[in-house]
Amino acid sequence: MCCSVGFARSLGLALLPLALCCIVANLLLLFPMGEITDMQQNRLASYIWYFGGLGGGGLLMLIPAVVFITLGKCSCCWNESLMMCGSVLAAVVGLVGSGYCFVISGFALAQGPKCFTSLGWSYPFAEPIGRYLLRPETWSQCLQPVHIVEWNVTLLCVLLGLAVLEFIICLLQLTNGLVNAVCRPCCYKQDLYDCN
Template identity: 80%
Template sequence: MCCSVGFARSLGLALLPLSLCSILVNLLLLFPMGDTTYVQQDRLASYIWLFGGLAGGGLLMLIPAVVFITLGKCRCCWNESLTMCGSVLAAVIGLMGAVYCFIISGFTLLQGPQCFTSYGWSYPFADQKGRYLFQPETWSRCLQPLGIVEWNVTLLFVLLCVAVLEFIICLLQLGNGVVNAICRPCCYKQEYSLNA
């Protein structure tokens, strides 16, 4: 059990910087090149307002991170099993957060940025189903904000990678918690019968 608690804690410690990174990246998406005028004028891609990184990969991911890190504070056998069941629930919350972050980031990437083109403010890549990602020569269609395509693509790819890592970590703890929640009572009964 100590090994599984130690494993869960290490997973929680890995989740913590990932969730903070997700929050930071989402905040950077709101302010292209550090400029606040575009958020004030509502000139950001519509999916950015769903806060995939801030809510899903960030704040929601802090729940499993804190739960995993604080596992094993009580030394009672049955409480350890209940604690591992709680970590399973936290892992499920983390999985949902990671999936939400991944889906919103993916849709934002496919939609492309809202930018000023020769035809005015629009989504010049929205109908391309992501093909623009492999055609960097077309990115110059966005005249303002300067470098918005590169900015969005880079940050959204970071969010996608963070979401995948968070998903894997929560999935590992889900498996760890389920195995220990099921097996620990059985082990306890066997230990009790051997001591009797």
């Protein structure tokens, strides 16, 4: 079981920078090209306001990261079982957070950015959904903010990738915790001997 606690801690240490990167990527989406005017004038795409990276992949992901990192050392069999159950619950929270980040980022990527075109402020790539991603020559329809399509596509792809990594890490800990819960009765006598 000591190995499983060490494994959980290493997963928590891996989650921490991923969560921070999600927060930074989402914050950058709020300020296209480093400008604040688009946010102030409500010109951002609607899905950006769902804070998939900031809330789901970022702040919510800090819960499992902290729980995994702070798991105690092997000292008592009963306490260790409780710790692993807590880490399983934290892993479920992480799965929900990373799933939310992935879904919102995917919808935002499919919708495309809100930008100023020859017809005014609109979503020029909303229909057909996501096709603009395969046709970069159409990106010049967005006149302002400059390079907004590249900005959004890059950051949303980063968020999608980070969400997948976070999901895999939380799934590993969920499996780790559940395997230990199932194997615990088999090893109970050995654990009692080790704890004495």
